[in-house]
Amino acid sequence: MEAKLEEAEWVQTRLDQLNLIEEKRLNAICHGQLYQKRLKKAFEKKVHPREFREGDLVLKKILQVQKDRLGKWAPIYEGPFVVKKVFSGGALILTNMDGKDLLHLVNSDAVKKYYA
Structure with missing residues (x-):
């Protein structure tokens, strides 16, 4: 038991x-x-969220790795560009200062405002 x-x-x-x-x-x-x-x-x-409007001037980050003789002193950004259209997901259509559109959309993470 x-x-x-x-x-x-x-x-x-x-x-x-x-x-x-x-x-x-x-x-x-x-x-x-x-x-x-x-x-x-x-x-x-x-x-701080990045907000861009049409007509803003921006610099675009150079994304591809380039074999450059300048090494680490090579430029990181190129531009300035003008924002032509802004999409809700953060994509941007950019144009050159001449008014010529870039071929691809650019993510808003890869650009920063340009203050002239």
């Missing part, structure tokens, strides 16, 4: 431990979500 009682107690303690593990797992998930929320808030506090 004692062996069955000890076995029943053992089963009960194992069930309690499993419930405790589940509780700890949920607690860890909650803390992870709170941490992600704090990180997002801190990141968004520092980030």
Whole structure:
């Protein structure tokens, strides 16, 4: 009879431990979500969205790697260009100062405002 009682107690303690593990797992998930929320808030506090309008002057980043004799002193941006059209996803259509359109759309991350 004692062996069955000890076995029943053992089963009960194992069930309690499993419930405790589940509780700890949920607690860890909650803390992870709170941490992600704090990180997002801190990141968004520092980030300033770039807004461009038609007619703005911008410099376009040179994206392809070029073998240049200037090395690290090679220019990073080219331009200035004029913003012809702005799309909602951050894409821009740029034109040269002569009014000639560029062939490809440019992401707003690859340009910065030009103050003349």
